[in-house]
Amino acid sequence: MSLKMSPAPASSKRLVLGVLLADLLAFALAAMLTYQSYQQSRAQAGLGALLMLMALVSMGLAYRSWKRQQEAIEALSKQEAKYRTVADHMFDWEYWQGADQEIIYMSPACERVTGYTPAEFIADPDLLMRIVYSEDRPVMTRHFHDIARGVREPVDFRIVRRDGEIRWITHYCQAITGDDGQSMGHRASNRDVTAAHQAQAALRASGEKLCGLYELAPLGIALTDMQGHFVEFNRAFLTICGYTEQELGTLDYWTLTPEKYAADEVRQLESLARTGRYGPYEKEYRRKDGSLVPLCLNGVLIKGADGKDYIWSIVEDITDRKRSEAVLRQKEALLRTVLDSLPVGVWVTDTKGAIQTANEAGRRIWGDARYIEPEHYGEYIGWWHDTGKLIEAQEWAAARAIKNGETSLDEVVDIQCFDGTRKTILNSAIPLRDDHGEIMGAIIVNQDITKRTAAEAALLQSNVDLEQFAYSVSHDMRQPLRTVVGHLQLLERGLSGKLDDEDRENLNFALDGARRMDEMIVSLLDYSRVGRKTESKRWMSSKEALDEALGFLAPAIEEAGAELNIGGQWPRIFASRDEMTRLFQNLIGNAVKYHEAGHAPRIEVESAVSANSWRVSVRDNGIGIDPQQIDRLFYFFSRLQSRARFEGTGMGLALCRRIVEHHGGRIRAESAGEGQGSTFIFEMPIKPPEEEARS
Structure with missing residues (x-):
């Protein structure tokens, strides 16, 4: 396919050939007339020669014109080949459309952009408008009308590729007119800008998201200049300060800051100048109603579009945190009071056995306060075993709790304290876990049961002695009791006819009491035998x-x-x-x-x-x-x-x-x-x- 840049070269060629032919005919006629005139008169012969000269001059001029036209056509062909080569290899999709809407030229890039070949566009000129996204067709129609009026502004529109994918195109178009001012069509260049539109859409979404976060953030955000005047602020910052947007716009940072923070502010500004940021920094703002609100601030130094320095500050209202910290301190004080009032030693360690806290009962148990004072917290609990002050079972209980999550309750161990005394300790080790169940240390409880153990041993021995005594007494008492019963029975038989009713009743009482006493002694013997003679x-x-x-x-x-x-x-x-x-x-x-x-x-x-x-x-x-x-x-x-x-x-x-x-x-x-x-x-x-x- 060749570019039809203009029909003028072909008509000029025909015109030049016609002139040459006419000049040849005139020359031949002049030559014939000159010959005839020469035979008749010299005057006519001169006129014929003049005509022959004019015909030769005309032929020369016609040939020169024809030669120039040929050179112009050849130059135009070379220019057309050069343009075609450039257009065929351009990244953008190029095409020329004539006044009657026929496609004069379509660059190969159209297939990459639209999925359709140049031949399909040339065969079906309406395909150009059909691939335009339906919602954008009115835009393109107005755009072509604007082009006809000489407007050359580009326009973005969407096309539907052969595979159904929608892509964005930037359309550059220029109307072409002939020497007579009539429209000869237009030349268009189309660039695929889908990636740019997608990036812009993502940028807009990101901007909207950031704007939403800025306005709806629970933290106060404010922009101030270096003199402390407020330039921008979000809703949360207004809520923290208690001012309206109009009121805060007339104030500055220093109006909200109590004087007691002057020295701290100087240090934060020095940090800002040195590192480009300040904070985290806790202070208070004075609200519009005069109340003070505790805050935590972080800030960063930025360069504005006007070339000036500004400060972005993130402001967190820590009222709830301060209240919680106060409650926590109260609970910690209460816990410390409870721990220190316990009669048992309580030790809390981390996963390496380092002491994190302990109570005062350890002083009484171990006879030394060195390892229950706060300045020694963090020291490894292994000193017990290293110094030989405690048998290995003590360390094993803590190690089992930390390493295996094992609970060891009421292990009785003997220790030698720092003051040289020996004690019996009731030892327990319990794993300390976080909210996720992970072991974060151990709680070790020591109870001094030295006196209790001695008392229990004495009581046990006393019970054994009492049981032995009861058994011995009960067993030995039955023999004289049986003797008493036997003699009473002999008296009853020997005096059966001599006793009156009162004596007989008294004798029966004695026999009944002796029998009941024997039964009671037997019951005592049964009681004392439980666990011993069974x-x-x-x-x-x-x-x-x-x-x-x-x-x-x-x-x-x-x-x-x-x-x-x-x-x-x-x-x-x-x-x-x-x-x-x-x-x-x-x-x-x-x-x-x-x-x-x-x-x-x-x-x-x-x-x-x-x-x-x-x-x-x-x-x-x-x-x-x-x-x-x-x-x-x-x-x-x-x-x-x-x-x-x-x-x-x-x-x-x-x-x-x-x-x-x-x-x-x-x-x-x-x-x-x-x-x-x-x-x-x-x-x-x-x-x-x-x-x-x-x-």
Whole structure:
């Protein structure tokens, strides 16, 4: 395809050829006339020669004109080739459109921009307008009208590529007119500016976002000049200061700053001049109402568009923080008071064992204050082990808490204090965790149990001695008591016919008292045997102990016509078999024994098992118990009923309590009152203590 720059060269060529032909014909005619005239007269011959000369001159001029036209056409062809070469390799999409809307030229860049080839545009001139985005077609229509009027301003519009993608184009267009002033079409250059539009859109979004953040930020933001006059500020800054926008515009930074901060302000300005920023800096502003508001300020030095220096300041209202800090200080003071009043030593360490805080009880426990004073906080707790003042178990407890998150409670360790004394310490180490569960240190609690341990040892020895004494006394007292009973019986037989009623009654009283004393001594012997003279604890079925007790009670149950219901889950327990049998025998036997005459006993025995404990209840419909007297039930020789109504020594429930406590449990009684029946409940662990510690 060649550029049709102008139709003038072809018509000029035809004109020059016509002139040359006419000149040749005139020359031939002149030559013929000259020859004829020469034959007739010399005057006519001269005229013919003149005509021949004029024809030759005309032919020369016509040839010269034709030669120049050829040179112009050749130059124009070279210019066309040069333009085409440049246009074909331009990044922008170029095209020429004639007056009748036909496409004269379309650069190859159109395919990169639109997805359509030059041949498609040339074959379908309307394609140019069809690819314009529908909303932008009125814009382009007005643009072409403006071009026709000589306007050369570029316009941006959108096109729809062949693949459906929408791209932005900047359209530069110039109208072309001929020598006669008539329109010959226009030349257009199109540049793909999609990336620029996208960048501008992103910039606008970012600007809107920044503007929103500036206006809606919870922090006050203000721009001041170097003299402190306010240039810009956001809503939060107005809220902090309490002024309106118009009022603050007439004030400066120094109006809001109390005089007591003058020296601090000088230092902040020096920092601003030296580093280009100041803060964080805490101070107060004086609000419009005269109140002071605590603030934290940060600022940066900037260069304005006018070349002057300005200061951007970020202002945070820290009223709530100051209030929280005051509350925290109060709580810390309260905590310190509580810690210092505790009778136990409390140590808090970080993950490396460095002491973070401690209380005064450590002074009394360790006999030295060096490592509980604040100036020594941060020192490694390993000094305990390094100096040999504490056995390794102490350090292990803290290490286990920090490294493994393990809680160690009530470990008994012996230590040698700084003052040389030896003490027994009840030591506990608990991991200290943050809100996310991560270990951040340990809390170590030391309790001096030296005196308590000594007292417990003495008490234990005293109890052993008392039990041995009670057993020995009870055992030894039975022999003379049996002698007394035997001689009283001999007297009764020997004097059977000689005693009057009063003497016989007195003798019976003596025999009855001796027998009851023997029963009481036997009860004391049974009580003292618990844990000493009974079977050792072992794993056993709790139901077997119950069945054995019911076997012993079978005659009494049958005689009383008692109704017995047994339910629940009966687990395996770690206990003494004969003690458990005696426990059931006493509790169920009491339920059978203590009932109203004419009413058959109804007894419910229920067993329940939880995670690590066993609970048994024995409920009856018997005589009941006055709630105010329940606490007396488990004392030695305690009786709530007269012997004339119910026989007994008053040691049965005391023995039950002794058995339950020997197994690490507890027992209690419940009753709504006399005649309302009663319930006896005991609970004890299923596992032995050493297994509980391991689990």
